Amino acid sequence: MGEFFQDPAALLAREARDLSDEDFSLFNSLTNVDLTAEETEAARSPTAVDPSPQEVFATHFHPEWVPLPLIGERLQKAFPNATGRLAIPTQHNVLLSLDDYTGVEADVFAPEYGIKIQLLVHFHNSRLPRAGTLDAMIQRTFRYRALQLLDVLAQLSSPDEATLKEIKKMGFHETSVRLARLYASKLQNLLAETRIVATPRAETLKNRLITDFIEKKATDLPPLALDRLLALVNCVKKAVKGRLNPARFHAAREVIEEARGLGAGIVIPHPPLFWPALLDDLDVDGWEVWNPSTPNHTLFLIGCLARKPQGAKRLLAFMGDDTHMSSKIRASMAYDKGGPPREIGFQPPWRDPAVAQALKDAGQSRERTLAEYRARLA
Secondary structure, three states: OHHHOOOHHHHHHHHOOOOOHHHHHHHHHHHOOOOOHHHHHHHHOOOOOOOOOOOEEEOOEEOOOOOHHHHHHHHHHHOOOOOOEEEOOOOEOOOEEEOOEEEEEEEEEEOOOOEEEEEEEEEEHHHHHHOHHHHHHHHHHHHHHHHHHHHHHHHHHOOOHHHHHHHHHOOOOHHHHHHHHHHHHHHHHHHHHHOOOOOHHHHHOOOHHHHHHHHHHOOOOOHHHHHHHHHHHHHHHHHHHHOOOHHHOOEHHHHHHHHHHOOOEEEEOOHHHHHHHHHOOOOOOEEEEEEOOEOOOHHHHHHHHHHOOOOOOOOEEEEOOOEEHHHHHOHHHOOOOOOOOOOOOOOHHHHOHHHHHHHHHOOOOHHHHHHHHHHHHO
């Protein structure tokens, strides 16, 4: 593995230096939430346009730090002849409102099957005055997600025995390990110096910040060396995520009960990531049968939905474009590298003939889900 690196001693010596102006500049560019004129224009300009006169239906997208009025402009341009819209933002563990509705993608713990799952929660803005408890519940989880980045950096800069075991198992070269430690230490110091954890820039403190920082810093690394370095970072991320602390989350049923008390609708997003939740009797309105992060299970999920015992409210088929606006304004933050492109309100499988037939056979359709879900949120 050593041949991946050209003069590793010089490389390590260079990266071991104290923080430079270049380090601060790079960090600020990666964590800046103030949009440039170009980014503002990119935020309001969709990457696809649908001129057909239909209703906009988008119940899973992430504005991140893009102002919601720009999201509204983007939707107007993307669907110039729309007859109406149900577009509800679902920021990770942060309540956001657009038009008449508020939404969130909440991380919760499901003790019945020992895993973390996610729930999309949507409700009418008229219920916001009563949403204080729900807001407090998800804020607690938001703080944990920001802390997870710090946990990953700690394990990269000073791995414990369990993490070292994982690293050795994967056969990473010593130079990769030492470089990862140096880059992680730099990021730890930058976070300490800039103190952005308790500022609006905290929205950028996600695990991918490590990858973005390394890719920008290590531009002169041979491709194979960079690939191995990023693979090491990913290995440590998985190790940290695997040590799930249930105490950091509220139970799924607790969040569902609080949301139902507000008259909220609840959807399970990208369910292939949470198979056990589909076998349970969670009080939800439906599942996403398609999502860009899990695009290959649509027909199977429609069939499962049709066979699921129906309660007082039938389970509805949803599709989530799962658009992350940071990827639309900053190319380095693209979520859809190598996967289906994402755009708010665009879920192509609705128009796939095979999917349309499967939905029809299951008594489902885009129009039915949209009309029925809007009625449930009224």
